[in-house]
Amino acid sequence: MKTIRKKIMFLSVVIWLIITLVWLLMIYSNQKTIEKYNEILQRYMLIEHVSQSSQASINALNEYFVNSAEDSKNRYAGFSRELKDAQNKLLGLRNPNNYLSLMNYDRMIASQLESMDLAVSFFHHKTDAKASFHFDEAAKTSKYISETTLSLISGELTTYADIYPQMIQQSNDVKMLSFATLAATTFIILLFFYKFSNDITEPILTLTVAAREISRGNFERSVDIRTDDEFQFLANTFDRMRINLKNLIAEMRIKAQVEHDLQEHKLLLKESELRSLQSQINPHFLFNTLNTLAKKAYLEQARETSDLIVSVSDLLRYHLKSLGSPATLRHEIKGLEDYFAIQKARFEERVQYSIQVDEECLSFQVPSLTLQPFVENAFIHAIEPYEEGGYIAIRIRDEGADIRIEIADNGPGISDDTVRSILAGNRQTEYKGHSTGIGIDNVIRRLRLFYGTSDVIRIASDHRTGTSILLTLPKEGGHSFG
Template sequence: MNTVQKKILSLTAIVLFIMVATWFILTYYNQKMQDQYNDILQRYLQMNEVSASSQQLVTSLNNYIQTPTSSKLSNAESDRQRLLDAQLQIADLRNNSNHFTLTNYLNLIDSLVDSTNRSIRFLGEKNNEEALNDFTEATRLSKYISEMTLTLLGTELQTYDQFYRGMIMQSVELKKLGVWMLALFTFLLLLFTYWFSLSITRPIQRLTQAARELSRGRFDTHIEIYANDEISFLAKTFDRMRININNLISEIQTKAQLESELQKNKLLLQESQLRSLQSQINPHFLFNTLDTLSKKAYLEGAVETSDLLTSVARLLRYNLKRLDRPVTLYEEVRVLREYIFIQKTRFTERLRFEEEVDEACLYVQIPSLTIQPIIENAVIHAIEPLEEGGTITFRVRDGGSEIIIEIEDEGSGISEEKILHIMEDRFAIQEGDGHSTGIGFGNVINRLRLYYGREDIMAIQSVVGKGTKVILKLPKEREAGVNHV
């Protein structure tokens, strides 16, 4: 992992490298120019050394001629060797511009050395006249060498005049190069430093912004930082903390919602039980009375009246059951037929009931008093208001993983707004004149949702003026953990 410390050390290393590289480049060019200048100066010094050595040799020779001693002879020989050494160095200075002159110059040195040698030899042979003649020749040659030295120096000055000017210009350009390199490296360093600072400050700014959002209660903002250092690790940890807090809040909200729904369902259950209790006015007396009336009507030959009373008794007994106990769809269909029989007795030909029931689907469990309130609602709103009556169609079919129940009427229909209110349980569709069982439409929806643990258990399709279809989708297998109604 690239730590912030490593980044800072890397920046320091880069700065030091650029500074050292700049110093080496400037030092290299400066040293190169200095070496060139030293080479030229060395050429001048070597030429001047030849002239000085020749003059010194003539002086030592003169001293020896004046007073021939071994020490002065030694000095003369030492000066001669010095001149020969200078000659060897001068030979290395040959180039195209001074080739001819330098060749003559070297020959003069050889002639001076020869004259010196002859003068010393003649003096040793006591031939003073010849020795003086060679000394005079040596003196003349020394003057020629001095003049030739000046000539060579002039030639060198002419040869390297352009070089001097170029060296001066090069020095100026080198200064400019140094300034430009300094400016370039400064710009690059500023640019790199800006990028480097952003790599540190930008994640911190994002982390600060995320913390500000969290302080405002916005826990759904994802924190994403593309880095590989301590700040990235801190951001990932901070994001995990945000997710945990968000999950905890969601869990608390879910629990609060479940508690609210549970309390609401308890209230619905209490309301249903209260309505059931209100309708249970001495039920045994009512059952016995209806049974007695049914038997009396049968004995008196009123078979239809006897059947009607029997259906009413069965319907009353079923309606007085506890609503929190599930029944089979078979039982619901059976009591629905009793209810239809009673209503047909009431409406005669005005009520037309059609059923398409798949008997294999009647084994599923369903909350008590689910189908009848929906059929009753259709009778009240689709049959009773119409003088010519209408048709109610009841279908039960296999829908794969679900049992599909459809209740369709030819009434006046329901508006979309009213359907929305029904599904949200804002009010129930029921009459207020005592015709209903007291189990509201919204009550049925809520009990089905609670029983199956699903919100899409019922759908209402309606066109105003053309009728309404209520569709129930009952799962063949209930989800685990749902509450009983």
């Protein structure tokens, strides 16, 4: 990942390289101009040095002939060497314009050196006449060299007369090139700065817009920044924060709705309890009346009537219990037996039933009035409409982790649509008639709430075999719903 620091360092290096290249280009161009000037100047100085060395060597030789001093001899030898060295360097000055002049100039230098050497040789052999003759020849040659030097310098000036304007033009071109390079460099640097500033300002602007949208409550706009640096990490983090805030607010809204529904449910429950209290007669008065009737029937030898009144009294007492309190299966079975006793008194032999319960299941707790609504439904739809009556079987088994309760009848069965409607908790499936007033959908909701799972009931129905309701109640679990 490229960090902003790396981008800044890269931009600084690029700017430094561009400035360095411009500086090197200007130095190189200036150096070439100076070298050209130096080359021309060195040519002039070398030609002038030949003339000066030629004259100095003649003067030193003359002084040596006059006083024969060792210093004079050494001075002559030094100037002679300088003249010889300058002669060798003249070869580097040749060009098509001065080739012949330089060749004559070279021969004159060679002639002067030869004449001076002969003069020195005859002087050492005491041959003054010949030494004087060769000295005069050397002096004449030196004079010719001086004259030729002026001619060569004039020729050099003529030769390089066209080069000077070119050098001036080249210098001007270098200035223009410098300005052009400076302009191009400035443009490139501005481009780099523009790109770099965009890489910083655009992500900041995007984050600013996203923050403004979130502050307005709009969590749908995603933050998309692709810069491969800290801004992308910041954008991804900001986007995750946006999603988390969106989910959190959605959860808060759901919780608020649930709390609202719960409060509404509590209000409805309170209202229902109030209406129920308003519609109830005094329970103690009712129980006392039923007990009095039961004793009176017993005294009058109407034992069946007495037993029926006791069953009604017990069943009423159980019904008046708070629906918010759980009950054991033992109490549920006792309530069913009272209910069957009352129905047997009504329908006599048209009602047949059986209750099979594993002993270890009797202490298992369930919401009160769980089984009776299913049994009542079976009576109303499977037995009461038919003259031949019907049969209801209740089987309660311990299945290890679960308690299985099966309520089966041999009635005409129910349709698949009705089964789906019951399982979906549709209130329209409540049966009407003389019953507890508690619908199956209410029982199913209370079971699901009590055990914390929706998979508590299954319904199998066929028009030939009847309807079977299977309740699967887990032993682990069970919550208060009051």
